[in-house]
Amino acid sequence: MEQRQPLTVKALTKYIKLKFDYDKNLQHLLLKGELSNVKRHSRGHLYFTLKDDEAQINAVMFASAASHLEFVPTEGMQVIVKGHITVYEAGGTYSLYVKEMTEDGIGNLYVAYTQLKERLATEGLFDARFKQKIPDYPQAVGVITSPTGAAIRDIISTIKRRFPMVTIYVYPALVQGEQAEASIISCIKQANAMNLVDTLIVGRGGGSIEDLWAFNKEGVARAIFESKIPIISAVGHETDFTIADFVADHRAPTPTGAAELAVPNLPDVLKHLNQLNARLNHNFNLQFKQKKDYLTQLCNHYIMKNPAALFEQRLMYVDQLSEKLNYVLQDQLTRNQTKWWTLHHRLLQLDPKASVDQAKQSLLLQDQTLRQLMLQHLSQSKQDYTVLLTKLELLNPLSILKKGYTVLTNDKDEMVTTVQDISVGQDLLISLDDGRVRASVKEIETSES
Template sequence: MTIHSVYEVTTIIKSTLTSSIALQNLFVQGEISNFSRPASGHLYFSLKDDKARLRVVMFAGSARYLQFLPSDGMRVIVRGSLDVFEKSGDYQLYAKEMQPDGIGALYLAFEQVKERLQKAGWFEADRKKAIPAFPKTIALITSGTGAAVRDMITTLNRRYPLATVRVVPVAVQGDEAPKQIAAAIDLVDRHLLADVMIVGRGGGSFEELFAFNTEIVATAIEKATIPVISAVGHETDTTISDFVADLRAPTPTAAAEIVSPDQTQLFAHILDAMQKLTSIVNRQNEQRQRTLERLINTPFFQEPMRLISRYHEYLDRQEVQMRDILRAQLYRRQKSLSFTETRLAKTNPYSRLMLIKSQLKNWEERLEKAKNQVVQSKEKHLVQRIDQLSLLNPLSVMQRGYAIVYNHANRAVISQHQLHPGEQIRVELVDGWLDCQVWGVYEREGREHDV
C-alpha cells in the first residue's frame, strides 16, 4: 500500500490535467458570476450553468486585449486551459480569450464606450468648437491611398484652391489603426499644422470601421484644440468619433464641401460686395458734390471780405471796451494806494518799535529780579533740609561718641532684654566696628540680670 501526501496527490492531479491535450485548449460557454477585477488588472470570476460552476482566472496580460468589459450575468465563451492551484487544491480554467455569447464583441464594446463617454459629457453640444469659415490649412487624417483622400483633395481643389491641404496618412483598419489615428490627431494639434482637420475613411463593414469606435481615438479628438470633423463611411454609418467630433459629415466628400467655401460663390459674393461698395461710394461722392456746390453759393464764398469786415468791427468795439475797463481798474488801484500811504504816515513804525523795545527791557528786568528771588528762596530751603537730614544721620550721632550694637542675627540692639551673657555682638563705630562678647546683662538700676 502506497501512502501519498496531500501535495503529491495534488501534483498527480495537476500533471494529469496539464498533460491532456483536450483540456489545454477548451472553449467553455457559461454565465459570469462573482466577477472581480483588483488593482493588479487580473480578472477573477466563475462560469456557471444550471448544473455546475467553474472557477476562471484571466491574467492582466490577456485581459487588456478584451474589446468589452465583463460583468455578472453576462453570457460568454472563454478559451483557456485547466490547471490546479496547489495552495487551495482547486482546479480552475486559466482563460486566454473571451467573447460575448450571442452578441458581437465589437458591438458590445461600441455600446459600452459610447455609454461611458456620453456619461462623461463628451457628446454635449457646448463642448463643440466652431469650424472656421475660411481655413488657410486643412489636414486630412485618413488612408494615404484610398478613394476617400482622392475625393477630398479633388473637392478641395475645385471649391477652395486657396487653402493648403496636408495629408497625414494612417492605417484606417486593423490593430494598429487606433494608435496611428490618435497619434496623427495629436501631431496636428500639438504643432498647429492646420486650422481644421478631417478624420475619416470610406465605407466598410462594422468591423472595418471599428478603429473609429475606440476610446483612444475619441480621447485624441476630445483633447484636440483644433476643430475636428468626423467623416467615417457612408451616411448610414455612425461611429464614436462622430459623437465626439466638433462636426459630423455623412461622407469624406461631404466633409470637404463643409470645410471649404465654394470659390464660385465667393467670387459672386465678392463681386456683389464690390458693386454695393461702388454704389455707396458714388452716392457719398454725389452728396459731397451737392454740399460743395451749396457752400460755394453761400455769401461767405461769394463775398468773403464782407464777413471779415464784420469781425473787424466787432474786434474794434471789444478793444474800446477793454481800454475803458483797464482805466477804471487803474483809477481804483491808485485811489486805494493813496489811502494806504495816508494811514502809514499817521502810524510811524519807528515810534512803535521803540515803545515795544522799552517794554521788552522792562519785562526783562522784572523777570531777572523774580528769578533771583526764587533761587534765593530755594537755596535757603535746601540749607534747612540739609541741616534736618544731618540731625537724622546716624553717623552724626556716632561722631559724638555713640555706637550701634548688632546681635548675632545682625539686628540692632535697643534693649538689654535682647542679649544674654556670653553672646557675640558687633559694635558699629563711626570709623569701623568691634567684635565683642557680653559678659553681663544689667537693669538700669545697676543689678545683674543673668549670670
Template sequence: MFHQVANTRARTGEPASQVWSVSQVNALARELLEGAFPPLWVAGEVSGFKRYPSGHCYFTLKDETGQLSCVMWRDAARALPAEPPEGMAVHVFGYLTLYERAGRFQFVVRELTARGEGLWRIAFERARQRLEADGLLDAARKRPLPAYPSCVGVVTSIEGAAVRDIVSIIRRRAPWTHILIYPTRVQGEGAAESIVVALSQAGRAARADVLIVGRGGGSAEDLQAFNDEVVARAIACSPLPVISAVGHETDVTLADLVADYRAPTPSAAAEIAVPDRERLSTELANAEERLATALLNGVTRGGQRIERLEQQLVRAMGDALQRQRLVIDGLRHRLQALGPMEVLKRGYALALGDAGRVLRGVADFTQGSPFTLRLRDGRVEARAESVSEEV
C-alpha cells in the first residue's frame, strides 16, 4: 500500500489521480507504525492516570522533553495491584499504534512495572491504612488461642506441602485432635475469592476451635492473595480464632497483620495450634504433684488450725472459769460480811435454844429456861431468870 501511495502522489498544483479519505490515511499510518516498531519497553513518569468504568486505563508517560499517550486495555489493567500515583517512575511494555478515529498516536501498554517501590507495595500500604483506620489491626481485638483445641480447621490448598506438614505435625503432637480441611486456591486468578469462600464455610460450620490459614513459601507475587484486602477483612471477621501461616518469614502480609496469631510457616502454625502430648504428660504429672502437695499442705494447715483452736478454747475456758471464780469469791466475801459470825466479831451474841434453834425474841424465852449464848470466841450456858418485854 505504501508503494501505491508513493506512485499516486500528486504533483504540486495538479489533482491527484487517487484521493485518500482521512480514515484510509489513518489506517495506513497505523499499519506503517505497527510494522515499523516491534513491541518494546519504555521508561517514563506517569501523569493523569485514569481508570474508566469499562476497565480500560488511560495516562500519559513523560520524561524531561517529551510525552507519550498510553492506553491499557481492561485485561492488562486487571493485573495492576494498584493504580500508579502521579509522577511515579515506571517501565511499560507494549507497542506503538494510531487511534484511527482521533488520528492520535499512542502506546498500547501490555505490562506496567514500577521503578523503585513497586505497585504491590503501594497497594499493600493503602490497604493496610484502610484496615488500620477500621481498627482491624488493633492488638486489643486479637483473640487468645484455645489451649487444648479438640478440632483444628485448615484453609489451604490440598495439593501443596503445607497441608501435609500441618496434618503430620498435629497427628504427632496431639493425635486426638480432629482436623478439618477447607480446600482453596492459594495463588493465581481467583485465589483471593476462593480463600474468602473457604473462610466463610469454616465460620458457618463452627466445628473447629481454631483455624490455620496459609500456604507454603513462594515468590512475593505468589503470596499476593494473602495481601488482598478482601481476604484480610474475611480473616478479621472470622468467628473463629485464626493463625496465619504464609510460608515467607521475611515478608509480612495483610493476612498476618489481621490474624489473631502469626506463624512464620505452616509447620510452626501446627505446633502453635495444638499442645505436644509429651508436654501435656509432663504438665499432668506436675499438676498431680502440685495437687498432692496442696492436699498435704491443706491437711497440715487444717491440723495446725485445729490445734490453735483447741489452745484458744482451753485458754477461753480457763479465762471464763477464772472470771467466775472471781465472781464467786466476791459473793463469798459479801455473804461472809453479812453472816452471823461477822456480827459476833463486832461484839454481839447469838441466843440458841434446844437443838441449836435461834432465839429471836422475848417470846422464844420462858422464865428459868436454859439457853446458850454464842459469842465471838465460844459458848456460854445461861438461864432466863426473868422475861419481860420492852415496849
C-alpha cells in the first residue's frame, strides 16, 4: 500500500520497536559472545558490547539483574546471556537487554593479552629498576597520539594551562587499526632520533579492547622499553590497562592525567619559589645577624683592646715550643749517640782485623810455648840419650876389649863362652880392640884338670 502522508521519526521508531517487541524470536534469546567495553554505572546498571569475530551488539543489564551476578564481568570475558532485543526510541538504536549472564571462558584477545604480559614480565620489561625519572621541569614535551582526537586537545590545553613556557612537539600517529602499531613505533624512534624533548606522552582516549589493541602489541612495548626519553603512558580511561602501561616509565589514568604528570603547575612552582625565596631571605638575615654578633664579640674582646697581649702569649707559646723542640732534639741526639756507640762496639767486636790480630797474637804465644816445650823435650831427650848411651856403653861387650879382653867366636860367628863349645883342631876368631886373629885349637884344658 502506497504511503501518502510522511511519518514522524517518533512514529517510525515506535513502529520498529513494536516489530521487535512482537517478534518471538527476539524476545527469548540465548547468545554467546565476548564482553567488550564493559562499564558499570553508578546506579548499578551494566553497559557493554557483546561480540564475536564478525559482528557486535550493544547490550545493557539493569541493576536488578546485575546485582545477582556471581562474578565480575571484565573485558575479554566469554559469556552466555539470556535476554531480548528492543529499540530505545529516544536514541533510535536497538540493544540487547540482558536478564541472565554466565561465564563461558576468556576471549581470544584477552588470552593473547595475558600471555604477552606474562612473557614480557618474565623478561624484566616491567621491572622498576629500568624505569626512568620524569623531569621535574621539562623544557619540551613530545606527544604521540592521533592529531585529531580529543586526547591531543586535552593534553595541549592542560600543559598550556599548567606550564605555558614549555614547548610541545606533536608526533602524529595512528592509534587504532592494523597500521597503528608501526605508526606508534615509528614516532617513538623519531622522537628519540631528533632528541628535542625531555618527556614523551604516548596514548589515546578510551575505547573497547579492540580500539586499544595497538598498545597491547609487543613491538610497541619494546619500543617504549628501548626509548632513551622517559615515557608516560596515557591509554584509555582510568580502568583500562594495556601492555604499554606496564612497560612505560610512568602510567597516567587519562591523557589529561599524563599532561599533569609531564609538567608542573606554574602557580605551584611560583608558590614554591616564593617559599624558597622567603626561606633564603630568612637564612641570609639569620646568617648576617650571627656574623654581625660574632664580629661585635670580637671587637669587644680584651685581645682586640690589648693586641700586645696576644703577641706576648704567642711569644710564650713559641718559647715553649722551642724548649720542647730543643729537649726532644737533645734527647734524640743522646739516644742516637748511645745507639751509635753500641753499634760501634759491636762492630769492633765483629771486625775481622781485630779477630786476625787476636788470632795472630794467640798463634805467636802458642809458637813460643811450642818452641820452649820442644827445647825442653830436646834437652830432656839429650839427657836421656846420654844416660842410655852411657849404660849401653857400659853394657857393650866390645868396650871390654879396650881393657885387654878378647871375644872368641867360632866359624859360624857364634860367641864361644865355654870350652865345651870347641874342639881340638877347630878354627876360632879372636876379636881384639884393634882387630881380629884367627887361630886353631891344639889343646883344650878345663878348670877341672
